[in-house]
Amino acid sequence: MSDLVQITYDDAEKLWAELGPVPDxxxxxxxxxxxxxxxxxxxxxxxxxxxxxxxxxLPATVAxxxxxxxxxxxxxxxxxxxxxxxxxIIATAGLVSAMNVRPVRLxxxxxxxxxxIRDAGLSEMPLAPKRARKALPHRVRDRVTREEVQEALERLxxxxxxxxxxTGEYVVRGSGDDAWLRVTLD
Amino acid sequence: xxxxxxxxxxVAGRYQWFGWTVPATAGGDxxxxxxxETHEYFHRQLDDTTAFGGLTTTIAALAExxxxxxxxxxxxxxxxxxxxxxxxxxxxxxxxTTQRALAPVDGxxxxxxxxxxxxxxxxxxxHPWVALAALRAAATxxxxxxxxxxxxxxxxxxxxxxxxDRLARPNHRLVALLAGGFTDVVDGEQQRAxxxxxxxxxxLGSERVSLTPESMDGHARDLSQALHLRLLDAASSILxxxxxxxxxxxxxxxxxxxxxxxxxxxxxxxLARIGALVEQPGGELLHGGALDSQTIPLTAAPLRATxxxxxxVSGFSGQGDARHGFVSVVRPQRIALSYELQGVPLPDAPxxxxxxxxxxxxxxxxxxxxxxxSDHEQVARDxxxxxxxxxxxxSAAAAAPELTATWMRAADRRRLSLVMDTPATAALRxxxxxxxxxxRTSTRRVAVEDMDVWIIAGRVEQGEGxxxxxxxxxxxxxxxxxxxxxxEDPLLGRAVQVDENLFEEETPHLDVVLNHLLLExxxxxxxxxxx
Numbered sequence: 001m002s003d004l005v006q007i008t009y010d011d012a013e014k015l016w017a018e019l020g021p022v023p024d025x026x027x028x029x030x031x032x033x034x035x036x037x038x039x040x041x042x043x044x045x046x047x048x049x050x051x052x053x054x055x056x057x058l059p060a061t062v063a064x065x066x067x068x069x070x071x072x073x074x075x076x077x078x079x080x081x082x083x084x085x086x087x088x089i090i091a092t093a094g095l096v097s098a099m100n101v102r103p104v105r106l107x108x109x110x111x112x113x114x115x116x117i118r119d120a121g122l123s124e125m126p127l128a129p130k131r132a133r134k135a136l137p138h139r140v141r142d143r144v145t146r147e148e149v150q151e152a153l154e155r156l157x158x159x160x161x162x163x164x165x166x167t168g169e170y171v172v173r174g175s176g177d178d179a180w181l182r183v184t185l186d
Numbered sequence: 187x188x189x190x191x192x193x194x195x196x197v198a199g200r201y202q203w204f205g206w207t208v209p210a211t212a213g214g215d216x217x218x219x220x221x222x223e224t225h226e227y228f229h230r231q232l233d234d235t236t237a238f239g240g241l242t243t244t245i246a247a248l249a250e251x252x253x254x255x256x257x258x259x260x261x262x263x264x265x266x267x268x269x270x271x272x273x274x275x276x277x278x279x280x281x282x283t284t285q286r287a288l289a290p291v292d293g294x295x296x297x298x299x300x301x302x303x304x305x306x307x308x309x310x311x312x313h314p315w316v317a318l319a320a321l322r323a324a325a326t327x328x329x330x331x332x333x334x335x336x337x338x339x340x341x342x343x344x345x346x347x348x349x350x351d352r353l354a355r356p357n358h359r360l361v362a363l364l365a366g367g368f369t370d371v372v373d374g375e376q377q378r379a380x381x382x383x384x385x386x387x388x389x390l391g392s393e394r395v396s397l398t399p400e401s402m403d404g405h406a407r408d409l410s411q412a413l414h415l416r417l418l419d420a421a422s423s424i425l426x427x428x429x430x431x432x433x434x435x436x437x438x439x440x441x442x443x444x445x446x447x448x449x450x451x452x453x454x455x456x457l458a459r460i461g462a463l464v465e466q467p468g469g470e471l472l473h474g475g476a477l478d479s480q481t482i483p484l485t486a487a488p489l490r491a492t493x494x495x496x497x498x499v500s501g502f503s504g505q506g507d508a509r510h511g512f513v514s515v516v517r518p519q520r521i522a523l524s525y526e527l528q529g530v531p532l533p534d535a536p537x538x539x540x541x542x543x544x545x546x547x548x549x550x551x552x553x554x555x556x557x558x559x560s561d562h563e564q565v566a567r568d569x570x571x572x573x574x575x576x577x578x579x580x581s582a583a584a585a586a587p588e589l590t591a592t593w594m595r596a597a598d599r600r601r602l603s604l605v606m607d608t609p610a611t612a613a614l615r616x617x618x619x620x621x622x623x624x625x626r627t628s629t630r631r632v633a634v635e636d637m638d639v640w641i642i643a644g645r646v647e648q649g650e651g652x653x654x655x656x657x658x659x660x661x662x663x664x665x666x667x668x669x670x671x672x673x674e675d676p677l678l679g680r681a682v683q684v685d686e687n688l689f690e691e692e693t694p695h696l697d698v699v700l701n702h703l704l705l706e707x708x709x710x711x712x713x714x715x716x717x
Contacts, residue, residue, distance in 0.1 A: 009296060026303065026361055030270045047265070047272055049225040049280075050198045051293045083263075083348050 005060045009053030012036055012070075019071055021078065028074035031082065035073035038086060039066035039093075069093035106159055110152045112140065114161055117172045126169040129153060198222065201229035201276075203246035203261075205479030205713030208661060210637040216662070217284065221291070223476075223663040225280035230479055232275055236329035237438035238268055238356050241337055244442070244449050250716075251453035256343075263347035268329065268356040270303065275325035278304035282314045282321075285396055307360075309369045312376050314397040315389065319410055320372040323417035324363055328356040332431040334441035342448045353430035366424035375413060383409075476667035477642075478609035480660060480711035486635045487706050488544070490553040491525035493532055496564070501541030501557030502572060503702075511574035512702050513559060513597075514542040515582045515590050517715075520607075524708045525554060533558065537586030539593055541565065544706055554706050562596040575601040575698050578654070580608045581715035594654065602654040603699045607715045610658050611671065618681030623648040625656075625681050628688040629665045634704045640665040643688060643696060655695060659703065659710040 016032060036042075040056050040063075058066070069089050076084055106114070116135040117123055129150040133141055136149075144152075153170045156162035162172045199222040200207045206226035208219070233239030242264040249257035265272075277300040281288055288305055290298040307324050308317040331354040337345050352358045383389040388400035400406060422432040494501075502511045518532040532538060540556040559565050565574060576597035583590040583604065594602060606613070618625055627644025640660045646653040660668070672682045689696060703710060 026270060026364075027357055029299070030266075030357060034266055034269070047201045047229055047269065047276070048198065049200075049222050049276070049294070050296060053295050 004057045005063050006055060006057050007040070007063050007066075008055045015067060015071070020074065025074070025078060027082075028077045031077040032070045032074040035086065035089060036066055036070035039069045039090060065090065065093050106155065106161075109140070109144075110155050110159075112136070113149065113152050114156055114172065118175055123172040123174050126165040126171055127153075128169050132170070199226040201226045203233065203243045204250075204716060205481060206230060207481040207483065207713075208663075210482045210484055210639050210661070210710075218293075219661075220663060221280055221284045221286070223661060224284055225276045227476060227479075227663070227667075228276040228279045229272055232272060232325055232329060236326060237334045237433045237441070238264075238329040238331050238354075240438060240442040241333045241445065242268065244445050248449050248453060251455060260345065260347060264350075267347070267350065267358075270300075271325055271328045271356040271360050273297070273300045274303045274307065274360070275321055277301055278308075278321040279318060282318045282397055285394065287396070288312075288314075288317060303360075306364060307369060307372070309373050309376070312372060313379065313389065315401050315406075315410060316372065316376045316379050316413065318397065319414040320368075320375070320417050323414055323421050324360070324368060325356075326418060327421035327425055327432055328359040328363065330433040330438065331356065331359065332433060334433075334438050334445055335431075337445055338441055338448075342445075342452060353425075353428065359425055359430055362428040362430065363421055363424055366428060368421055368424055371417065371420040371424075375417060379413070475611055475671060476664040477606075477611050477658060477660060477671075477712050479713045480664055481709060481713045481716070482639065482659060482661065482711040483709050484637060484639075484704060484707055486551075486637060486704060487524075487708050488551050488553045489526055491521065491527055491556060492545070492553055493521070493527060493529040493540070493556045493558065495530055496541075496557055496559050496561075499555070499557060501543060501555060501559070502569075503543040509572050510698055511565060511569050511572060512542050512698060513539055513562075513565065513574060513576045513593065514556075514702070515539045515576070515578040515593055517579070517582050517585050520579070520581070521556065529556075530558075535586065535589075537582040537589050539589065542702060542706060551705065562593055566596070573601060574598075575603070575695065577603045577605055577699055577702070579715075580604060580606045580610075580613070584608060597654075599652065599654065601695060601698075603695070604654045604656050605699070605703065605710075606656065606658045606712050607710065608712060610712045614681075615675075615677055617646045617653070618677060620648055623681055624683050625678075626683050626685045626688060627656075628685055629668070630689050631662070631665075632700060632704065634700075637704060638662075639704060639710070641696075641700065642668055643692065644685075655692060655699070657696075657699060657703070658712065660712070 012033070016029065020032070021028060040058060042054060042056065069086075069092075072093050073089050076082060076089065113132065113136060116137070117127065117132060120135045122131070122135060129146050132153060133144065133146055133149040136144070150168075153162060156172065157164055157170065160173075162170050165171045198209070206223070206229070208223050208226065233243050242261065245257055245261045245264060248255075249261045251257075277297050278288060281291070281301070281304075288301060288308070290301050304317075304321060308320045312320070333350050333354045336349050336351075336354060340349060353362070379389075383406075386406075388398045388406045391398045391401075402410060422434075425432050502509060504510055515537055517536065518534075518538045521527070521532060521538070539559050539562075541559050542557075543555050544551050545553045545555050574597075576593050578590050578594060614625060617623065623646060625644050625646050627642060629640060629642045632639050632641050640662055642658040642660060642665065644656055646656065658664075658668075672678045
């Protein structure tokens with residue numbers, strides 16, 4: 001077997017710290033752990049009290065698949081889809097592991113746009129880039145084009161805090177209603 | 187694949203619905219061994235005393251009876267709905283009852299998260315007396331859902347995980363409890379308890395004892411029970427406010443009986459589960475204790491075994507004065523699962539009798555020899571004055587009562603033993619039910635090679651009659667559990683008579699039985715019949 005990578009329980013902690021929802025979600029974390037163990041072949045019947053952590057050598061593709069499945073299981077749990085078969089999660093993960101899954105980090109400018117739209121009571125309604133631009137403070141508005149605002153709105157969609165609405169319009173989600181994880185194709 | 191990083195001084199345990207497995211390996215840290223086994227015991231207690239646990243273990247019994255069917259998957263789904271509650275409860279209560287702080291355990295990093303959840307349930311800086319009652323109340327409220335009722339509402343063969351709605355799932359209920367302010371209720375009880383009992387000796391404890399035995403005895407025990415009930419009420423109210431159903435006390439027993447009836451009908455060869463419900467139909471539901479649940483892997487026996495027909499070789503053991511015959515009556519599956527076998531096939535029968543001995547290669551124990559024996563008179567004739575010991579496992583006695591009775595009747599009672607590999611508590615209660623029956627017993631720790639096993643040995647005596655020597659292999663935890671059960675159970679309290687001379691009285695017999703047991707078998711314990 002070639003191209004082995006080593007994954008430890010510590011790596012799983014880091015993966016969760018990087019990709020897990022904030023604040024921590026007990027049920028999502030339980031789904032993450034359960035699925036990761038199963039996908040890596042660590043799962044056995046019953047409940048254990050085991051010393052130490054775990055270390056597994058896996059082909060890189062399998063490791064990638066297992067991590068994707070674990071993150072997906074956590075996402076499905078949050079979305080209320082906890083009864084999905086593990087096989088479905090793995091199959092979906094097979095697709096997703098060919099993509100890059102990572103949280104989109106907003107820039108200060110994008111965060112400002114989001115906050116201003118929400119503060120102006122413009123969330124949860126269709127919004128064109130032109131209207132969104134008007135929500136920005138004067139000193140900022142003068143320095144950005146409508147196209148740049150549209151790009152920023154696209155980033156808000158990628159970050160899970162807004163959704164596209166028809167052609168050219170966006171709906172910014174209300175505070176606390178963020179999609180925890182949005183998978184994007186690079 | 188080497189999945190688990192283990193340090194030698196640490197110990198692992200495993201719980202699997204019917205019981206738990208703990209190693210007999212000596213060495214290591216005795217307090218950690220206690221922690222591990224206490225942890226597994228609390229898993230069992232939670233399953234045995236609650237509605238959701240009853241559903242999961244019943245489906246687990248069906249999975250055992252029909253491993254290729256739909257049941258293993260459903261069992262795993264149900265476990266996944268309650269694993270957070272199970273681990274939080276088992277981690278928290280085992281820490282508190284083994285005099286540890288509710289804090290991460292050195293060497294067990296995978297459980298840090300459950301320690302954290304337990305602390306979220308009970309809050310920081312809570313006295314262990316309050317924390318224990320709070321964890322028990324929270325876990326009970328989470329597990330006492332209407333899941334059994336849901337299972338009974340459909341044909342059992344069509345039951346799916348999706349039938350159990352979110353608020354009947356223990357993990358979801360735990361989240362609802364935390365969101366509903368249960369921790370604040372615990373904090374209120376902590377303040378009240380500290381004000382009322384803060385100066386009492388049982389509360390203050392000492393440097394090494396945070397949860398004193400006195401805090402679980404007499405008046406303090408009554409107070410603890412009252413505290414538990416108040417917290418359970420509070421937890422139930424929070425869950426009901428969130429729209430959940432909470433089953434009160436033992437209100438789920440009737441549903442559990444009904445579910446077991448339906449499950450039995452689906453398992454043509456019966457359910458593997460041996461519990462009080464199966465043994466005492468319609469009777470009280472008792473949850474299984476340490477002497478009903480343990481599987482203890484042994485490490486000294488050879489891996490290989492040879493099965494030969496009677497007469498092909500001797501099958502006797504030892505030399506000179508130590509020469510003896512050891513007839514073992516067991517289920518053939520136990521032999522098949524324990525060794526790499528060679529020789530003739532094992533008989534297709536519920537139980538088999540064989541002269542058993544160890545074959546040496548120089549000083550090394552090379553393999554175990556089974557010489558099949560069907561005629562006890564022939565064995566007695568061939569013994570030619572050499573003592574013959576007969577050792578019957580309780581699972582063989584249950585599987586083949588006639589065969590075992592034949593060997594037991596013919597054996598010299600002084601050299602006859604019954605080694606318990608099935609639940610022992612209900613059996614002891616049954617044997618001692620007669621007014622004048624008593625179980626004369628003693629308990630000893632036996633250290634052999636790298637193993638540390640505790641042996642409860644005794645004979646049931648009634649009038650002039652006395653039973654075979656009953657041998658219950660267990661652990662330190664099991665021995666303590668038996669002591670506590672004897673003190674708390676009126677029937678056992680009356681019948682059990684500790685006789686410190688028993689081991690000396692039975693020395694030659696126990697030497698033979700325990701040497702064969704500990705050096706020739708791979709697994710022992712009252713839950714080991716499943717192996």
